[in-house]
Amino acid sequence: MNKVVLITGSTSGIGLGIAEAFAKAGYNIMFHGLEADGDTIAKSVGDKYNVKVSFSNANLLVADEVEELIEQTIKVFGGLHVLINNAGIQYVAPIEDFPNNKYENIIAINMNAAFYASKKAWSFMKYQKFGRIINVSSVHGLRASEFKTAYVTAKHGVIGMTKVLALEGAPHNITCNAICPGYVKTPLVEGQIKDQAKAHHMSEEEVVEKVMLKKQAVKQFVSLETIADMALLLAKDTSSTITGTSFALDGGWSAQ
Numbered sequence: 001m002n003k004v005v006l007i008t009g010s011t012s013g014i015g016l017g018i019a020e021a022f023a024k025a026g027y028n029i030m031f032h033g034l035e036a037d038g039d040t041i042a043k044s045v046g047d048k049y050n051v052k053v054s055f056s057n058a059n060l061l062v063a064d065e066v067e068e069l070i071e072q073t074i075k076v077f078g079g080l081h082v083l084i085n086n087a088g089i090q091y092v093a094p095i096e097d098f099p100n101n102k103y104e105n106i107i108a109i110n111m112n113a114a115f116y117a118s119k120k121a122w123s124f125m126k127y128q129k130f131g132r133i134i135n136v137s138s139v140h141g142l143r144a145s146e147f148k149t150a151y152v153t154a155k156h157g158v159i160g161m162t163k164v165l166a167l168e169g170a171p172h173n174i175t176c177n178a179i180c181p182g183y184v185k186t187p188l189v190e191g192q193i194k195d196q197a198k199a200h201h202m203s204e205e206e207v208v209e210k211v212m213l214k215k216q217a218v219k220q221f222v223s224l225e226t227i228a229d230m231a232l233l234l235a236k237d238t239s240s241t242i243t244g245t246s247f248a249l250d251g252g253w254s255a256q
């Protein structure tokens with residue numbers, strides 16, 4: 001039987017890049033995201049790589065919907081081997097102007113949904129004696145930048161959660177790790193370029209050069225392939241001793 005991976009937020013950006021790589025490696029994929037054409041995206045990847053796919057648009061702001069997403073995955077595919085908590089949103093503003101609802105939604109989607117999903121998948125992974133949980137955190141789970149209170153808080157929180165799940169999962173062959181990318185050029189970052197330009201009173205070109213990639217030693221956006229390769233490694237049977245760790249794929253940002 002092909003292994004099954006559920007990737008939250010996989011009808012866009014990093015999640016879609018990871019999904020393509022897992023499909024190519026023969027995994028069946030539960031796609032998820034709010035994109036209106038999510039179903040079509042899922043089918044086209046499934047057809048291209050000849051793997052089974054399904055799609056859900058569960059709203060991660062609602063705990064019950066997160067739990068149903070896990071139940072639905074197990075029901076449709078008869079298993080769940082790899083859970084990738086990837087979906088996330090961003091909002092950039094100085095703390096004084098940071099709207100409370102933006103803060104709460106970022107904590108809910110970027111952090112709390114990973115808890116609800118992992119919790120729901122846990123008993124099945126335990127019974128299966130195999131589980132790989134991969135949290136897509138960020139270099140902002142390791143380092144701070146101004147104007148990102150909610151995002152930096154949530155991403156640091158995810159790294160703490162990763163360590164706890166690694167300890168609890170150890171007797172059951174459930175591993176949990178975090179991937180911490182620097183900047184990847186996805187729709188989320190395209191939005192940030194605009195927001196940062198406003199916050200810093202700069203042009204979009206200046207923001208990329210002087211703000212976004214300023215802290216990376218390697219002045220390149222991190223590629224989807226780099227992140228997908230890391231996720232594929234963490235998902236392997238032979239990666240059972242890699243757990244509780246955060247992998248910075250950040251062009252040397254956190255080396256400083």
Ligand code: NAD
Binds near residue numbers: 008034057058
């Ligand atoms: P993206 O905007 O391209 O994709 C985000 C996905 O999350 C989409 O599929 C969207 O539908 C889904 N989503 C958002 N809110 C949702 C909700 N309420 N319910 C269900 N799904 C929801 O973003 P991306 O850049 O691919 O980011 C993916 C992850 O990688 C995020 O956790 C982000 O914080 C992290 N990350 C991104 C970068 C970067 O530079 N792009 C860097 C480090 C970490």
